[in-house]
Amino acid sequence: MTDGEGSTGLISTAEWHKRSVRWGIGGLQALLLAALVVGGLGPILWLAKGAITPTIDTITHPMGLFEHGTAWSNLKEAWSTVHVGLYFWNTVVIAFGSWASQLLVATTGGFALSVLQPRYAKVINALLLTTLFVPAVVLLVPLYIEIVHPPLIHHSLIDSYWAVWLPAGASAFNVVLVKRFFDNLPREIFEAARIDGAGPFRLFRSIVLPMSKPILGVVSIFAVLASWKDFLWPLLVLTNPNEQPLSVRLPSIQAQTSLGVFLAAMFIACLVPIAGFLVFQRSFLRGGGLGGALKG
Amino acid sequence: MTWVRGGGLTTLLFLLPLLFAFGAFSWYPIVRTVIMSLQHTNLVQPATWVGFKNFEQVWHDPLFPIAVKNTAYFAGLALLFGYPVPLVAAVLMSEVRKRRGIYSALAYLPVVIPPVVAVLLWKVFYDASSAGAFNTVLGWIHLGPYPWLQSQQWAMPSLVLESTWANAGATVIIYLAALTSVQTELYEAASVDGAGIVRKVWHITLPQLRGVLLVTMILQIIGTAQVFLEPYLFTSGGPANATLTVLLLIFNYAFGNSLGGDYGAATALSLMLAGFLAVFSLVYLRATRSWSTR
Numbered sequence: 001m002t003d004g005e006g007s008t009g010l011i012s013t014a015e016w017h018k019r020s021v022r023w024g025i026g027g028l029q030a031l032l033l034a035a036l037v038v039g040g041l042g043p044i045l046w047l048a049k050g051a052i053t054p055t056i057d058t059i060t061h062p063m064g065l066f067e068h069g070t071a072w073s074n075l076k077e078a079w080s081t082v083h084v085g086l087y088f089w090n091t092v093v094i095a096f097g098s099w100a101s102q103l104l105v106a107t108t109g110g111f112a113l114s115v116l117q118p119r120y121a122k123v124i125n126a127l128l129l130t131t132l133f134v135p136a137v138v139l140l141v142p143l144y145i146e147i148v149h150p151p152l153i154h155h156s157l158i159d160s161y162w163a164v165w166l167p168a169g170a171s172a173f174n175v176v177l178v179k180r181f182f183d184n185l186p187r188e189i190f191e192a193a194r195i196d197g198a199g200p201f202r203l204f205r206s207i208v209l210p211m212s213k214p215i216l217g218v219v220s221i222f223a224v225l226a227s228w229k230d231f232l233w234p235l236l237v238l239t240n241p242n243e244q245p246l247s248v249r250l251p252s253i254q255a256q257t258s259l260g261v262f263l264a265a266m267f268i269a270c271l272v273p274i275a276g277f278l279v280f281q282r283s284f285l286r287g288g289g290l291g292g293a294l295k296g
Numbered sequence: 297m298t299w300v301r302g303g304g305l306t307t308l309l310f311l312l313p314l315l316f317a318f319g320a321f322s323w324y325p326i327v328r329t330v331i332m333s334l335q336h337t338n339l340v341q342p343a344t345w346v347g348f349k350n351f352e353q354v355w356h357d358p359l360f361p362i363a364v365k366n367t368a369y370f371a372g373l374a375l376l377f378g379y380p381v382p383l384v385a386a387v388l389m390s391e392v393r394k395r396r397g398i399y400s401a402l403a404y405l406p407v408v409i410p411p412v413v414a415v416l417l418w419k420v421f422y423d424a425s426s427a428g429a430f431n432t433v434l435g436w437i438h439l440g441p442y443p444w445l446q447s448q449q450w451a452m453p454s455l456v457l458e459s460t461w462a463n464a465g466a467t468v469i470i471y472l473a474a475l476t477s478v479q480t481e482l483y484e485a486a487s488v489d490g491a492g493i494v495r496k497v498w499h500i501t502l503p504q505l506r507g508v509l510l511v512t513m514i515l516q517i518i519g520t521a522q523v524f525l526e527p528y529l530f531t532s533g534g535p536a537n538a539t540l541t542v543l544l545l546i547f548n549y550a551f552g553n554s555l556g557g558d559y560g561a562a563t564a565l566s567l568m569l570a571g572f573l574a575v576f577s578l579v580y581l582r583a584t585r586s587w588s589t590r
Binding site for chain 2: 009010011012014015021025028029032033036037039040041043044046047050059060061062063101104105108109111112113116118124127128131133134135136137138139140141142143144145146148149166167169170172175199200201204225228229231232236246247248250251254259263266269270273274276277281284285
């Protein structure tokens, strides 16, 4: 996504030199920018402002700006008194486990299906692609019952983080994305490695994985983000409030505390995704386009 | 490559995580859904086969037509609000000459906000009193106060508005990526032939994007048909069931009753939804095939 000098784009250089075009399109673009700032950034800035504004001011003058000073205590109260700190770490632990499980399944599975290619790879591929077309809701109830009464181990997994981590691994989207990337790696390198005596494990660890950093980065970012955003599944399988992630706790926090502290809690919940987005912007935006390309 | 193309133990070892994850948490539950929809199960007593009784029960539930109607209304409104906006934004953004990154970053920002935060924040904005955030702003130009979530008439559009805000950015990014692959020679040729910007958009940009446009439309319909978080957190399906959606009904069947879930009805309804979406997608793909691969 480079800022190409779009002389061959929709609007030609000749047209761009016309005053009416420059003012018309430029005006529309300025309008769009204003709309994006107000619409995209506005609510988040409001949340940031509300997080450090006394509750009474936010209630009486929601669009005012620090009329009676600030209340940084909201953040502190949210973090300790309302236990947002605890829920924050729960979210981190859940996200880390889900990330590890997704990466393990996607890399080993992608490697087996793309590089090792057993004869039955086609069958597994077809089964994977089928799951892409099954709406998630179909899985909800049987998955829940499987967690309550797991076969073989006969011990409920409710309130165990494994109940979130393990199902997270079953993401066909990740496997397809990683497999496609492996498909495009140069086969000559695999052949050379084989001649040098490398076995499949060596090939996987020392050649395929190091060459796949870009796609593993994209998968990691989306794995962590998806876990951070998840609500319904952790709500169902983590019933103990002390184990729940932030997103599951937020609706209850709203009922327990003042508006200012609640807004501070929500602001804290946004910090990691926003910071991650700002740091890895390129991967985010490219990954978004990737998703479209795959779906297309 | 002999060791590479085998079906040996090593290959199986590499496939183990995938087979376990998908076997246990995807393929098996899919089969299980079908079985459970034909059973009466409450996790306490052994399951009994009841044939299509669960489907009949859902079909005759007075809430069923309400949920279907509301879901269709949500999907329709979301298409109306949310479908044209990202396209127009992306076309304008693709012609930005300087600092295009700021535009896409701003557009994508709401997508990274956790959906629970987005919904609960907008719930604060939607405060129906005249001191609510939205009502304050509208009050500046002497509009409102509006009841937002508290009125049967406005609740659903309010949900759609938040959902559009939360999701439009992702579609913008898809369109921006697709726009980079539009063949620019066509623009030049059209310019030589004297076509203006609007005609170029209409006759070149849109036709070149039609594949992506068709896919994003069906994906949006499939996504909005499964809307859950907004009605669950904003309104719990109210007021007076005005925002009860199919997924909320499934959730209520399975988990809404503290005495034990009606898992048969829940799985039956989820299969009905999945079946409808499958048929709908097939018809959609057939109907648009000639147009998408010309």
